[in-house]
Amino acid sequence: MQELDLIIVGAGPVGLYAAFYAGMRGLSVAIIESAQVPGGQPQNLYPEKLIYDIAGLPAVTGADLTKNLLEQLAQISHRLFLGESVQKIEKEEGIFSVTTDKSTRRAKGVLLTTGAGLLKPRKLGIDNEETLANEGKISYFITSLKEFEGKNVAVFGGGDSALDWSLMLEKVAKNVHLVHRRTAFRGHEITVDRVMSSNVQVHTPYTFSNLIENELELKKIKSEESLNFSIDKILVNYGFLTNQVTLAENLEVSRNGRVKADSMMQSNIEGLYVAGDASDYPGKMPLMSVGFGEAVHAINAMTKKLEFDHPLRGGHSSSIF
Ligand SMILES: Cc1cc2nc3c(=O)[nH]c(=O)nc-3n(C[C@H](O)[C@H](O)[C@H](O)COP(=O)(O)OP(=O)(O)OC[C@H]3O[C@@H](n4cnc5c(N)ncnc54)[C@H](O)[C@@H]3O)c2cc1C
Known part of the structure; x- marks a missing residue:
């Protein structure tokens, strides 16, 4: 089997940009993505x-960033x-074998752009949650604001x-209730201020107690007090559990499961x-602009270190195309 120059694991924003950059430098490149759609977090969590x-x-x-x-x-x-x-x-004799649930491909270099891994939303933790999620009553992220219009x-x-x-829902929904189990929010001060001066109805320190038909009951923390109001939809934003698996034996990862990189983004x-x-x-910093720069570092370091049996393209992009 003819090996590629580079296999990129993960087609999030950084993987997609890295593939473009590698191709521009003249590397033969394949990207492997576990999801059915490319784009990673921006496409799937906040389109x-x-x-x-x-x-x-x-x-x-x-969504538009992914399209671009x-x-x-x-x-x-x-x-x-x-x-x-x-x-x-x-890795065997300088060549990597990348095995998926469907096939094995070979390459001289591998770039991991697996992001936070395979993301799973944290649940509300109620008995019939799966049924309510299947019915569309409970969501964990918003793929279309339209679904919340007038609700x-x-x-x-x-x-x-x-x-x-x-804040975004406030513009389209009939009423927005924000429920948090603590009195203080963890978000940026400026965002908290914007919420407090908006029409969003803030309920703290409250937690979920019951949902019968459309009647939601909240329970005040460390109190017998409760609060009832009618809702059409629940959005749970308790964060995500990541399933960051170690893909290569002896790969050094830090305590948060991320791969340790040197100054040229090479692992151990x-x-x-x-x-x-x-x-x-x-x-x-887990930001896209930083990730794009890291991808450029990695590809340029790779083109200097690995041996390719064909010429590569150098110079500024403005003189390549
Ligand atoms: C609500 C929210 C708002 C944000 N706003 C901003 C912002 O304004 N600006 C900013 O810069 N950043 C923002 N971020 C962070 C930004 O989304 C991430 O930094 C960015 O998505 C990281 O890109 P990535 O390509 O490294 O990883 P990801 O986007 O996580 O993509 C990784 C991809 O790899 C795939 N993958 C994982 N494991 C495997 C595997 N074993 N095999 C195959 N494929 C695999 C995943 O399915 C995924 O598609 C925000 C994040 C969230 C959640």
Whole structure:
């Protein structure tokens, strides 16, 4: 089997950009993604939210960012395998074998852009939760704000995500109730202030007690007091459990399960690089603009270190295309 120059594991924003950059430098590249759609967190967790800190894009939704990244990627030759979970990466005689639940592919270099791993939302923790989620009464993220138009919504959570979504829902929903089990929110002060001066009805310190038909009952923490109101939908924003599996034997990971990287984004295994949320080093910031830069570092380091049997392209992108 003819090996590729590079296999990228994970088609989140960083993996998609890394694939474009590698192709632009002249590497043969394949991306393997476990989900059925590329785009990672922005596409799956917050497709309609506006992102403001991507250079050159004043404001872009998660879905549009993915669309733009795919358009950029389409400029170079590549393979994108969706719906395949990478389970094992092995290195033998300088060549990596990347094994998924469907096949094994070989490459001279591997770049891990697995982000936070395979994401699973934290649940509310009630008995009939799965049934309510299947009926669309309980959601863990919003893929379309339209579903909440004119509805009475209860948002559970105390972090930035719960605060941000409450503010966005306020624009389309009939009523928004924000329920948090503590008195203080964990989010940015400025967002908390915006929520407090909005029409969002804040209930603290309360937690879920019961839901009968559309009648939601909240229980006050350490108290017998309760509160009832009518809701159509519940949004649970308790964060995500990550399933960050160690893909290669002896791969050094830090306590949070992220792969330790050196200053050129190489792991402790030569030829195995990491970028984006999957990487860790002193001062690491889990932001996309940082991840894009890490991908550039990794690809350029790789092109210097690994031996390829064909010429690569150097220079500025403005003189390549
Ligand atoms: C609500 C919210 C708002 C945010 N807002 C911003 C913002 O405004 N600005 C900003 O810069 N960042 C923001 N972030 C963070 C940003 O989304 C992440 O930093 C970014 O998604 C990281 O990109 P990534 O490609 O490294 O990983 P991810 O987006 O996590 O993508 C990783 C991909 O790898 C795949 N994968 C994982 N394991 C495997 C495997 N074994 N085999 C195959 N595929 C695998 C996953 O399915 C996923 O598609 C926000 C995050 C959230 C949750």
